[in-house]
Amino acid sequence: MSKLAKRYERAYDVLYNACGLVDYSEAVERHDRLMRTSSSYADAAREFCRMRGDALTSDRECAAFCIAYYWED
Secondary structure (H helix, E strand, C coil): CHHHHHHHHHHHHHHHHCCCCCCCHHHHHHHHHHHHHCHHHHHHHHHHHHHHCCCCCCHHHHHHHHHHHHCCC
16 A cells, blocks of 8 residues: 555646646546446555545546556556
């Protein structure tokens, strides 16, 4: 989970600092779809939210989580 958290922070930072230059709507749509269809993804998202003590509420947070979840080192 700590590796996922580091990936999330990096992805969120890139999305935040892109100032609209990055279209992350596909990652948001994928996140929404996977929350409905993939129990392993949804479980990881819930565990991540518990770990950080905060829900994924914005599109940017959801996109960053989706990117981080599928990030390959």
